[in-house]
Structure formats: C-alpha cells, structure tokens
Amino acid sequence: MDQKRLFLGLEVNAPWPSEFPYGRLIDSAHRHVTLAFLGNIDFQKMEKALQSFPIPSFALGFAGYFDQCLFLPPRHPRVAAWHVTWSDRESELVRYQKTLIEWLKENDFAVDTRHRFLPHVTLCRSPFKERSWQRAFAPLPLIAHTIHLFESVGNLKYVSLWHHSLLSPFDEKEHTADLAFTVKAESYKQLFMHAATALCFHFPPLLSYIPSEINVVNLEEVIISLNQMVGSADGAIGCPFKAVSFHNKMSVENGIIQWEMIIDV
Amino acid sequence: MSNLQKIAPCTYVLPRTGEMRVPGLIIASDTLLSEVDIEKPLEQVRNVAHLPGIVGYSVAMPDIHWGYGFPIGGVAAMDGETGVISPGGVGYDINCGVRLATAPLMLREIDLKTKEKLLRAIYQRVPSGVGHGHRGSGLSDGDYQKLLTQGARWSIEKGYGIPKDLEHMESHGCLEGADPNAVSHEAKERGRQQIGSIGSGNHFIEIGEIQKLFLPEIASAWGLREGQLYILIHSGSRGFGHQVCQDNLNALIKAGFSKGLPDAQLVAAPIQSLEGKHYFAAMAAAANFAFNNRQHILHGVREAFREVLGLGPEDLPLIYDVCHNIAKFETHLVNGEKKRLCVHRKGATRAFGPGAAELTPLFRTTGQPVLVPGDMGRASHILVGSGNPLTWCSSCHGAGRAKSRIQTLKAWKGKDTIQHMREQGIIVMASSGRTVAEEMPDAYKDVDAVVEAVEEANLAKRVARLRPQLVIKG
Numbered sequence: 001m002d003q004k005r006l007f008l009g010l011e012v013n014a015p016w017p018s019e020f021p022y023g024r025l026i027d028s029a030h031r032h033v034t035l036a037f038l039g040n041i042d043f044q045k046m047e048k049a050l051q052s053f054p055i056p057s058f059a060l061g062f063a064g065y066f067d068q069c070l071f072l073p074p075r076h077p078r079v080a081a082w083h084v085t086w087s088d089r090e091s092e093l094v095r096y097q098k099t100l101i102e103w104l105k106e107n108d109f110a111v112d113t114r115h116r117f118l119p120h121v122t123l124c125r126s127p128f129k130e131r132s133w134q135r136a137f138a139p140l141p142l143i144a145h146t147i148h149l150f151e152s153v154g155n156l157k158y159v160s161l162w163h164h165s166l167l168s169p170f171d172e173k174e175h176t177a178d179l180a181f182t183v184k185a186e187s188y189k190q191l192f193m194h195a196a197t198a199l200c201f202h203f204p205p206l207l208s209y210i211p212s213e214i215n216v217v218n219l220e221e222v223i224i225s226l227n228q229m230v231g232s233a234d235g236a237i238g239c240p241f242k243a244v245s246f247h248n249k250m251s252v253e254n255g256i257i258q259w260e261m262i263i264d265v
Numbered sequence: 266m267s268n269l270q271k272i273a274p275c276t277y278v279l280p281r282t283g284e285m286r287v288p289g290l291i292i293a294s295d296t297l298l299s300e301v302d303i304e305k306p307l308e309q310v311r312n313v314a315h316l317p318g319i320v321g322y323s324v325a326m327p328d329i330h331w332g333y334g335f336p337i338g339g340v341a342a343m344d345g346e347t348g349v350i351s352p353g354g355v356g357y358d359i360n361c362g363v364r365l366a367t368a369p370l371m372l373r374e375i376d377l378k379t380k381e382k383l384l385r386a387i388y389q390r391v392p393s394g395v396g397h398g399h400r401g402s403g404l405s406d407g408d409y410q411k412l413l414t415q416g417a418r419w420s421i422e423k424g425y426g427i428p429k430d431l432e433h434m435e436s437h438g439c440l441e442g443a444d445p446n447a448v449s450h451e452a453k454e455r456g457r458q459q460i461g462s463i464g465s466g467n468h469f470i471e472i473g474e475i476q477k478l479f480l481p482e483i484a485s486a487w488g489l490r491e492g493q494l495y496i497l498i499h500s501g502s503r504g505f506g507h508q509v510c511q512d513n514l515n516a517l518i519k520a521g522f523s524k525g526l527p528d529a530q531l532v533a534a535p536i537q538s539l540e541g542k543h544y545f546a547a548m549a550a551a552a553n554f555a556f557n558n559r560q561h562i563l564h565g566v567r568e569a570f571r572e573v574l575g576l577g578p579e580d581l582p583l584i585y586d587v588c589h590n591i592a593k594f595e596t597h598l599v600n601g602e603k604k605r606l607c608v609h610r611k612g613a614t615r616a617f618g619p620g621a622a623e624l625t626p627l628f629r630t631t632g633q634p635v636l637v638p639g640d641m642g643r644a645s646h647i648l649v650g651s652g653n654p655l656t657w658c659s660s661c662h663g664a665g666r667a668k669s670r671i672q673t674l675k676a677w678k679g680k681d682t683i684q685h686m687r688e689q690g691i692i693v694m695a696s697s698g699r700t701v702a703e704e705m706p707d708a709y710k711d712v713d714a715v716v717e718a719v720e721e722a723n724l725a726k727r728v729a730r731l732r733p734q735l736v737i738k739g
Contacts, residue, residue, distance in 0.1 A: 174669045176302070176330045177337060203395075220518060227511050234504040235454040238395045240465050242357040242507040245333045246514060246523075246530050264333055264357045264507075265466050265670075 002043040005152040008036045010144040012121055015201045021132035023124030026156045031121050036100050038109055049107040050162055054099050061145020061166040063087045063197040065207055069137040070120055071130050078126050080133045084119040087193040139207045141200035143169050169194040179263040184256055188216045192225055195261050203240050209233040219250055241265055267307045275722040285314035290322035294718045297327050301667055309336040312527045318348020320599050324656050326613050327718040328665030334530030337612035340659045345594055345605035350541045351533035354609030356590040357510045359548055360555035361501030363636040364586035368494040372474035384694055384735045386569035391562050392462040394696030394739045403457035412557050413445045413550040420560040427578050432625045434586040438556040444546035449512045456505025461561030463500045465700055465739030471497040473733040480728045483631050483649050487584055489729055498562050499638055502555035509551040513544040536607055552591055585634035587614050589662035597657055608657050616660035616725045618652025635725045639664045639712025641736045642689055646716045648725035660725040664712035673708040695738040
C-alpha cells in the first residue's frame, strides 16, 4: 500500500515581503490554504476517488487579503499564519469546502471535522517570536486559483500530486510604458474587486483605500471607482499609479467578463 | 509593418485609411522602426487622425510608444475654432517637463566625496518617490489661487528662484487662461504637499558633465562649455495634474464626447464648448503647478550647491525649461494662411526655430533649446529647435521605452542595480529599488539614435551631448 501524507489545498499567490521575522519559514512556492487535511492514507484509493472529484460550479479563482496574524493552535502555538479574508464569495468557498468534506467522507476517508474552516496560510513553524511576527504583519492581497492534492514530503515542503485549475482573477501583461492586466470577473462589482486586488499586488498599502461599499453597474463606473481609490491614496500617502485608463477593451464569454486594464504609472 | 511611405530623411507618411481626416507622419530611422513593436503606436497615430478639426498630420516622434489614447511621442494640432481638445492628447502628467541648469564648474574638478555629499544634500532637500512630499500644512487655498494663475512667477516672488529664471522657461513659466475654480477639491488635496517633489516612475534629478559640443557657437551663446557640470530635472504636476486629467476625462465621457471615436480614451470636447474651455482652464492650472514644482526642485538643488560648494543661485543659471505634455494655442501657417491652432504635445517638445516671435531675444536668435533626457546610464542631449512646420515646430522628448517594466524587472531580478550603475561610473540614490530596476538603461532606446533621427528629419539640431554621473530617482 502506497501511504502518503495528503491534504487538499489552494495554491496562494501574493506579493510576499522579501523578509520575514525569525522562524522556520515555508518557501513561497509551498504556501497554501488547506481545505481538507487527510493525514497518512492509501494514495491508490485517493487516485480512484479523484475520478469523482467534485469539480466546483464556479470557474473563477478567488481574490482576497491577509487581515491578521494568527498563532495556531491558540493555546500552544506551533505555527505563525496569516488569516485570509476573501473579498467576496466567502460563503461560496465555505460551501465548496463542505462539499469536499462530504465527498471525502463518502469515499471513506477519515477527515477531522472538529474545527470550523479557518482560511489561513501557514508561514513558519516554531521556534518563532510571536511579538516579532505580530509587529511585522501588514495587510497583503492574495489570489488563489488552483486546487491541489498536496503531499507533505517533510522539511516544510509540499508536492502537488493532482490539481484543478480555475481562471485567475487577473494576470499581468506586458506593456511597454505602463502596467497592464487582464482582469476576469462574473459581475462588475467583482471586476472592481479583482482589478483593485491587482493594483494592490503592486502597492499593498492601497488595500486600506478599497471602499467598503461598491456600487458599479458598468465598466465606466468600475474605472471611475478605481480612480477614486487611487486619488484618495495619492492624497493621503502617495501612490505609484497616476490613474487607471479608460481603456475599454472588454469581452464577455460564458458569463465571464474579461477586461484589459491599463494603468498609467 | 504598416504601409509607410518615405518622403524625406527619417520622415514617413502613414496614408489615410477609413475615417482618418489626415494622414500620419512618422519621424524615425529604419533602425528605430524595426527595434520596437510599432504597430500598436501606429494604430494610435491613426486613431488620433480621426479627431474633429485636426490639421496637417497626426505626428509621431522617434521616441514613440504606446500611450493613453494618443501615443507617447505624439503631436496633433487642432483648428482653434472648430477643432477639439483632448485630455488624452496631453496625458495624466500635465506639463511633465524637463529643465536644465549649469554650474560654473568642471565636473572633473569635484572629487568623489564631494559629489556624494552633494547628491545626499539634494536627496535630503528634494523629496522623491511614492508619496514623498513636504511635511507641514502644504499649500493654502490662497497659495493655490496665485500659483495656479501666475505660474512660476509665484515661486520666484516667494524667494524660490531669481527673476532671470522666467526668461528661460517655455511660455515664461505660465500658461495663460488658468482658472483655479476649474480645479476640483480632490486635485488640490492631492497636490497640497507635493510641490517641490520629484515623484516616482521615470522622474529624476541628474547631474553630469557636458561631454561633447556639436554646435559650439550656439552652446557658447547659451553659456555651455565642454566638461561643465549640468543639472537636469524631470518632473511634472504630480497628483494635482493626474486628478485634473481624471476629473475631465470622467466629465467628458459621461457627457458622451467619446461617441463615434475609435478609442474612448481619445475623448475630446470642442475647444469652444463649455467642457472644452473648462478642461483648458484646469489643464493650464495644472501646467502652472508643474512650472512651480520644477522651480521648487531647482531651488532645493541650488540650496544643496550653496551648502556643499558655496555657490549662490546666480551661479546656477537656468538654461531652459520645456514642457512635454501640454496643449497650447499657437499660430502656425496652414496652407499658407496664419491660423490659431491648439497644439497637443504628448511626450513631445516644442522646438521653435530662430525668429519665433514668442521666444525671448537670446533664443529668438538661436532657436529654442530642446532638452532630451535619455537614460541614467548613457546620455542626454541638448538640441536647438529648427521650427519645422511639418511637426508644428515639435521634436522628441526622450529616448522612449524599448522594454516593458516587467521585462526590465525580470532582467535585473536579484542583481544589485545600484552597484552595477556605480561600476559604470554613475552614483544613483533612490527611495525604491524597484524603480531603479524598472529604469535601468537597457529599458530605453538609444537616445543617440533618437536625436540623430530628429536631426536628419530637420526638427532640431544637436548642440551638446550630456553624460550623467549622479542620479536621484523616485
């Protein structure tokens, strides 16, 4: 029997800081959000089960941000982690995580369901100094658009054995003079959030200027709202972007809006 | 490549197609045309040719690259009565420009320690980088009222310069027609702390030596000597101008002025409409903010020279200050008839030749200085305008980017860019390592090739080649 230490998780991309406080750091290529932990199981059994893997109903990946530093488990922390808040679709991901758990149970895998799903990314394992990690924390954007079956191979390394890709909320593109992204979303509100997250990847302090209420019904309003955000940040703390241009190359395919966002820098 | 037809050295016509009202005119050498992806900027040249009231050609300079609506390195003149004015034809950084000053010193006479001390003294006085402005309450509403209408004269009256400086600025450092009431509260808030700061991106302060003279007589008339220390400053209207552009784009798009245009970013209002006049009044205010910004930066540099080298402001004369993102009313000959035109220059510099009535006596004799920064590693150039009517007396504004920011960042990832530049004999100070990586010399076209094309096309002539040694980036 081929026993492997497995878990299902979301690969995470973020504009990680170049330096972290002291600790046994997990390399950026191995950072993830765990959706379901399985422990040591028979890999062949899992391979068979994967044929009926519950493909999510959503096509798009998730955007969000790290909002606080956690030390887990709370009583005797062994890891320092950053908690994730998803910009929208929090409930959609929670529902999907429950679906995964149900599917694992149906396939006779023992899953620990004592704890509520707590979306977080573990950054380091003990020993570490909580105070240093707390002090170093600053909100940071992230995106997650690939579900993996990971194997824990030791030394804080995780290898993907299988994956299912979703569409990325945004991809950076080449542009001679400026910055450019392809932004994807299912609604204009989401288009704003994904575009704002893309901007925050280049300038994380902009996260504080994302409005809590977003009312946009077309691309023009999305662009105007993004520029209000850039303008507010520039007035208060300075901002590396001059403006998001009124470049309106946009298409809609299978319910997914795709917009080429160009930022004058 | 598009169907370009060569009509003169380094001069190509892009024929009219579809709804283009005028043909395009591309100034470039064969080499420059083959070195970069030219199709997207050419599409923008064609798009600009659709604008109502455009006369002559939709022009592109040898440093052309893809911009916002208009290409960067684009020039378009509109009939002053029946044409349109377009915020996209000016750009976000209204009156982004360059100014050149000199010192009565040979750069080689200054030792390395003093050079480093000088650079640090400037760095301390002139804020650079994202969000770095001056501390304190900043500009009051009363200050704004004056500086936006008086232009650089306001700064000089406040002690940030000498009266003679005004004679060495395009339009004497003031665009007429500015109205502070046409500027939003948000724009004023964005600019309040930013006067006298460089900003980020491609803005800089550069000190170096005049390496070679091409036209010694003109150089001498302007007070330039081989080996002499020069100071080059590149900045614009900062957040103030960005917001003015944004406010007016929003208003014009909402008012439906983008309908029928091939690209919404070309949105333009008739010059004589309320919206067109409003934009011009706000744009002129932003242009005057920028003149003041560069004046304050020069003041900071002069203060540093006083501290480190004991030189007074009169010892560091301003040679010239040019705008390269602006729309201005100028009189030109159109089909043999004098016409008032609204000339949009976006990433392009006015290049009036000898005899131009608007120039001060010195420059009326020689033609105006045209300042062309290259990159921080190779060279910059001082040219003299030839007053070529084909381009509405315009020339290039820089080297133009050859590589995207991502490409350049990837190429320099993990390398010590500051140390690399030092090994090339150039000391760089910057608030962001990322900016330095994005602005490394290989990101740009070869400025020598760009100015050679300009000279061959008879837009301007080379006066001097400058070699940078000390650089401050945002």
